[in-house]
Amino acid sequence: MTVKNLRLKAARAALDMSQEDLAKACHVSRQTISAIEKGDYNPTINLCIEICRVLNKTLDDLFWES
Amino acid sequence: MNEHLLAIVGYVIMIIIVYVIAKLARKKRATYEFDERQIHERGIAYQHGFLTVVIGLCFEIILFGASPVIDKDLFANITYAILCLGLVTYAGYAIWHDAYLTVNTKRKSYLIITGAIGILNLGTAIIRLTSGDPIITSGLNFMLGIAFLAIFAIFILKDLIKKDEEDDSEES
Numbered sequence: 001m002t003v004k005n006l007r008l009k010a011a012r013a014a015l016d017m018s019q020e021d022l023a024k025a026c027h028v029s030r031q032t033i034s035a036i037e038k039g040d041y042n043p044t045i046n047l048c049i050e051i052c053r054v055l056n057k058t059l060d061d062l063f064w065e066s
Numbered sequence: 067m068n069e070h071l072l073a074i075v076g077y078v079i080m081i082i083i084v085y086v087i088a089k090l091a092r093k094k095r096a097t098y099e100f101d102e103r104q105i106h107e108r109g110i111a112y113q114h115g116f117l118t119v120v121i122g123l124c125f126e127i128i129l130f131g132a133s134p135v136i137d138k139d140l141f142a143n144i145t146y147a148i149l150c151l152g153l154v155t156y157a158g159y160a161i162w163h164d165a166y167l168t169v170n171t172k173r174k175s176y177l178i179i180t181g182a183i184g185i186l187n188l189g190t191a192i193i194r195l196t197s198g199d200p201i202i203t204s205g206l207n208f209m210l211g212i213a214f215l216a217i218f219a220i221f222i223l224k225d226l227i228k229k230d231e232e233d234d235s236e237e238s
Contacts, residue, residue, distance in 0.1 A: 023169075028101035031164035041103050 003039045008062050011055045012037075025054040100168055107165035115156030122148035143205030150213035157217045161224055177221055184214030 012022050019037070023030040026047065035041035036051075043051070048063050055062065100108065126144050130136050160166035167173060188211030191204040201208075 027099075029104065029164060029169050032101050032103040035103060041106075044102055047102060 005037050005039060005062070008051065008055075009037045011057050011062060015055060017055075022051070022054060026050045099170075100165065104165040104168070107163040108160055111156045111159035111163070111165065114159050115152045118155040119148055119152035122151060139202045139205070143202060143209070146206045146209045150209040154213050154216050158220045161217070161220045164224075164228075173221075177218065180214050180221065181218045184211050184216075184218055187211035187214065 012019070017025075019033045020030045023033045026033070027050075028047065032041065032043075032047075036043050048059055052059055052062055123145070126141075126148060129144075130141055157166060167176060187207045191207035191211060194204040194207070195201060
C-alpha cells in the first residue's frame with residue numbers, strides 16, 4: 001500500500017519550490033522527488049537527510065510517523 | 067598457426083588501445099550519475115532483460131535440440147532476436163521508470179541517435195532484401211532496426227504520458 005508523503009509536498013510548497021527545484025537542490029531527478037511524494041519510492045536515509053537540509057526541516061517533520 | 071596467433075595478439079592490443087582511449091576520454095567528460103532510485107530501477111530492468119535472454123535461449127536450445135539438422139543462419143537469427151528482445155526489455159523498463167537517462171544526458175540527441183540507428187539498420191536490411199539477398203542474411207540488421215525503433219517508440223510514448231503526469235503532479 002503506497003502512502004503519499006503530503007508533509008514533504010507541503011514543505012516544498014511552503015518554500016515555493018517546484019519538484020524540479022527540489023530535485024536539483026538534492027542532486028536527484030524530478031521523477032525521484034515525484035515518486036517520494038506519491039509514496040512510490042522509499043528514499044535512503046542519506047536522501048532523506050538531504051531533502052530535510054534543503055527544506056530546513058527535521059526527519060520527524062517530513063518522514064517519521066508522528 | 068602463426069597467423070592465428072598474430073590475429074589474437076592484434077585483437078588484444080586493439081582492445082587495450084580502445085580501453086585506454088575510453089578511460090582518457092571519460093576523465094574529460096562530465097560525470098553522468100544516476101540517482102539512487104534510478105540505480106534501483108536499472109537493477110530491476112537488468113533482471114528482466116537478463117531473464118528474458120536466458121528463457122529465450124533455453125527455448126532456442128530445446129527447439130534446436132529436438133531437430134536433427136540445425137540451420138546455422140536460422141539459429142544465428144533466432145539468437146539475435148532473443149538478444150534484441152532482452153535489450154528492448156531492459157531499455158523499455160528503464161525508460162518507463164525514468165531510469166534510462168541521467169539528468170545530464172541530452173534527451174533529444176539520444177532520441178535522434180536511437181532513431182537514426184534504427185532507421186539505418188532497417189533501411190540496410192530492406193535494401194539488401196530488394197536487391198535479392200535472402201531475408202536470413204540480413205536478419206541482424208532487421209532485429210537491430212526493430213529493436214532501436216521500439217526503444218525510440220517507448221521514449222516518445224513515455225514523453226507523451228510524462229507531460230500529463232507532470233501537469234497532474236504539480237496541480238494536486
